Amino acid sequence: MDAESLRQSLAKNGQEHLLQFWDKLSDAEKSSLQKQISSIEVESVLSSFHDVMKDVDHAQKKIDDKLKPVSTDVFGSFVKSSQDKLKSFEEKGLTQIGQNKVGVLLLAGGQGTRLGVNYPKGMVNVSLPSEKTLFQLQAERILKVQQLAKKLTGQKCVIPWYIMTSEHTKGPTEEFFKKHNYFGLDKNDLTIFEQSRLPCIRFDGKIILEAPSKIAMAPDGNGGLYRALRNHQILEDMSTRGIEYVHVYCVDNILVKMADPIFIGFCIDKGARCGAKSVVKESPTESVGVVCKVDGIYQVVEYSEISLQTAQLRDSDGNLVFNAGNICNHFFTLDFLKEVSSIAQEKNLKYHIAKKKIPFVTEDGQTSKPETPNGIKMEKFVFDVFQFCSDRDFAVWEVLREEEFSPLKNSDKESKDTPTTCRQAIFKLHQRYVEKAGGKFINSDGKTDLVVCEISPLVSYAGEGLNDLVANKTFVPPVDIEMGANGVLIKDGAQ
Incomplete structure (x- = not known):
């Protein structure tokens, strides 16, 4: 496409400013910018932007009168289950692992910016005596649970590991695993793929140009998983391997149980197509999302969307009514993932916005970093697919925080999650x-x-x-x- 045609195409959506430095660019820079523009579905992105901006005011309103806690029909608890029941769940999960029907999928697109490092979080070493990184701990847990499944079933088995990265974490992650010989795993059972990116947009609807030949882009959130599964043929690979159940989790939880057989067994026992682990909230004001129902539909509601009065509600036993803290730890059947990753269904997932300080190009062609938010990044969340579930096919498994949830988000300058x-x-x-x-x-x-x-x-x-x-x-x-x-x-x- 020549420059004039490109300009006309952008002008239809009010984005011709992306070519404001065109005449000053080298041929290589022009080619790069043209590829960036071509990779963006401009009309679709702007349509999503306008939709999500309309919802901003609504989203800021408290939704207390629409909330209901998780139904007891879908709820289970590690603490409240008998040892016999837990053993039954565990054996059911290990049996599926032993039959090569379970895969694990890691959400690892985040950089360690808040930790003060310039590499992927999974490469972080928190100074354990062993000096093991998060990636190594997780790899070894996969190896161990494979052994446990083999011991129970007598069958050699493999848990394929799929790792979704971002543009900035894919290369370093691949090199790290290669350098460490995949921590004892077969490299053929490790698949690293990249999530998509979306342009950052000013509040007035203009796509932000970061440099004369560079559009400001950002990963599309961990909910970008569903598009990435489709774009990178991950679901086809899972089908070929015979996988029926997938455990999805976030990289920064140092206590995560890979392919947790008890959780998998519980969800299968419930007949769930989609499941979530939860922990009891530490306090009404703890800044974690809550798994609950809104207008009868399952979703995760952020703490800021609930009034303090509702957050403090307690039942007859003294427990918080809205108590199922979300920890980004999920179970999906492969059939469910195929359904929600289809183009038609994935488009039904609405974007969320984050107001950010986004570097932008000035009139003289220099990149400037603003002191206040100047635009938004749009993203989807992995748990947005809860809305497609009912009591018949959804499950929530409550676990002990001290045994399963300790996230790594901040440097040791902070007091929590360090x-x-x-x-x-x-x-x-x-x-x-x-x-x-x-x-x-x-x-x-x-x-x-x-x-x-x-x-x-x-x-x-x-x-x-x-x-x-x-x-x-x-x-x-x-x-x-x-x-x-x-x-x-x-x-x-x-x-």
Whole structure:
């Protein structure tokens, strides 16, 4: 397309400003800008922008009178389930894993900006004794749960790992796994793909030009998963492998249980096509979304959309009524993913907006960073598909926060969701594993307050298999239980 045709095409949607520096660009820059423009469905993007801006005022209104908590018919709880029931769920999940019917899908598009690093979050090391990164911990949990499934079923099995990255994290993620030999996984069972991007838009509806030949673009949110599954033929790969169930989760939760057989078994037992893990909210004002119903439709409502009065409501047992905190940990059947990833259905997912300070080009061709928000980024959320579920095919599984949810979002300059809080969450969980298996800890000064204890996922997935290793033994922190070439190695401060 020549420059004049391109200009006319943009003018139809009021975006001809994207070519304001055209005559000053090199041929390579012109080619690059033209490719960027061609990659954007301008009319569709602007239509979505106008729709979402109309909804802004409505979204800022409290929706208390439309809310209802999760139905008891779809709800289950780890704490309230009997040991026999939990074992039944676990065996059901492990059986499906053993039959190669389970895959895991990681949402890993975020950079570690708030952490103060310039690489993908999965590469972050929170200073555990082992120095393992989030990626390594997750890879080893996959290996271990495969072993548990083989032990139960007698069949060798594989859990394919699909990792959705963004433009900025794809290359580093691929190189990191290659450098570390895929942490013992078969590279053919690891698929890394990239989510789409959308242009950033000024409040007046103009697409933002970041530099003379560069449009300001941003990832389309973790809800961009559904388009990416379609565009990269991921669903076809899953079908070819015989996968029927998919566990989807976010990279920054250091306690995440990969392909959690109990969660999978629970959802299958419920006949669910879509499921979510939840944790009990710490307080009415905790800034996490809540899984609930709005006008009879399942969705996640942000804490800011609910008045304090409603957030504080409690039932007859003293529990918060709206208590199912969302932790971005989901179950989907492959059939459900195929349905919601279709072009027709995916378009029914509305965009959310985030007001941002977006770098823009000035009249003299220089890039400027604004001090206040000057535009929006549009995104979709992975849980937006809850709206396509009913009580018949939706499930919510409540888990213990201290065992399954410790996100890594901030640097240690903050007080919450930091490398330190993640590291301590691992230590406390693994201390409980050892003590439950009959082991004891005593510091060199005779106290037992903060215990430094790390157990490799290759040794134990969720506390199982430790009795013979630690029962009736006393350990002096720091304690490191690792899998060596010749078996389990236990090191502690007494050595």
